[in-house]
Amino acid sequence: xxxxxxxxxxxxxxxxxxxxxxxxxxxxxxxxxxxxxxxxxxxxxxxxxxxxxxxxxxxxxxxxxxxxxxxxxxxxxxxxxxxxxxxxxxxxxxxxxxxxxxxxxxxxxxxxxxxxxxxxxxxxxxxxxxxxxxxxxxxxxxxxxxxxxxxxxxxxxxxxxxxxxxxxxxxxxxxxxxxxxxxxxxxxxxxxxxxxxxxxx
Numbered sequence: 001x002x003x004x005x006x007x008x009x010x011x012x013x014x015x016x017x018x019x020x021x022x023x024x025x026x027x028x029x030x031x032x033x034x035x036x037x038x039x040x041x042x043x044x045x046x047x048x049x050x051x052x053x054x055x056x057x058x059x060x061x062x063x064x065x066x067x068x069x070x071x072x073x074x075x076x077x078x079x080x081x082x083x084x085x086x087x088x089x090x091x092x093x094x095x096x097x098x099x100x101x102x103x104x105x106x107x108x109x110x111x112x113x114x115x116x117x118x119x120x121x122x123x124x125x126x127x128x129x130x131x132x133x134x135x136x137x138x139x140x141x142x143x144x145x146x147x148x149x150x151x152x153x154x155x156x157x158x159x160x161x162x163x164x165x166x167x168x169x170x171x172x173x174x175x176x177x178x179x180x181x182x183x184x185x186x187x188x189x190x191x192x193x194x195x196x197x198x199x200x201x
Contacts, residue, residue, distance in 0.1 A: 010034055011043060011054065018135025019053050019070045048110050062133045064112055068096055069138035072107040075100070076128055076139045078117055079157055082146040085131075088168040091161060099124060099141070099149075117153055122186045143169055144179035151189040151196075166196055 003011075010030040014020050017028075025035050038044045044052050051070050062085065065077060077085060080093035095115040100106065101124055106116050127145025130137050141149060147169045150162035169176060180197075184190040 006034060007038060007043075010038060014044060014052070015054055016135065019047065019051055019066050021050050021052070021070060048112070062138075064096060065138050065140075066134040066136040068098070068107070068109060068112060068114075069133065069136045071109050072098070073137075074139075075107065076124075076141060078119075078141050078146065079149055079153060080161070082141045082143075083150070083161075083165050085140050086143045086146065088143060088146065088165045088172070089161065090164065117149075117156065123149075123152070126186055127183055142179070142183075143173060144176055145183045145186075147180060148183035148187040148189055148193070151184070151193045152187040154192075163196055166193070170197075 013028050022032055022035055045055050046052050048067055051067055076099040078099040079097040080091055081097040083089040095113040097115045099119045100116050102118050102120055106114060127142045128139050129142050130139055147165050150157060150165045154162045184193050
């Protein structure tokens with residue numbers, strides 16, 4: 001198979017980025033016609049609608065987060081998904097939990113089960129961390145924010161999950177009490193969380 005220097009450059013760019021969208025490649029100087037020609041030749045694989053990678057792309061444990069992050073870059077991973085990302089749970093959620101503002105449309109991504117929790121104000125905007133997964137920048141609530149969220153949404157995810165997250169957080173982040181108190185205030189769960197905090201102190 002004959003490849004032009006521009007074809008090789010396009011493949012190098014995709015290899016560096018990991019998961020890509022055609023628009024993103026256009027911004028990097030790869031035309032759509034070249035991109036789809038390489039797809040037709042089998043040199044680029046479609047993973048899900050609008051997301052592509054090189055054949056043999058080595059997915060990480062957080063591959064699904066990278067796919068969602070590429071398709072919905074403003075989404076923030078929360079609750080069970082954020083707990084698993086930070087290693088604060090033994091749960092392995094079948095769905096990807098996303099925080100969205102009231103009224104925002106839920107993203108649809110083929111092959112990915114999405115579960116949405118609605119947030120507003122500081123509870124939506126505070127405590128967001130960015131991480132690089134398979135070349136994709138994803139947004140995830142911090143460990144302390146996630147634990148506070150678990151108590152806020154305890155009726156959705158279960159009190160036992162929230163308590164497990166609090167125990168794991170307390171063991172892993174011994175200096176994290178101030179952060180936890182801050183997010184408990186933001187999420188308005190200080191009074192709910194305090195008895196559990198006292199019991200594991």
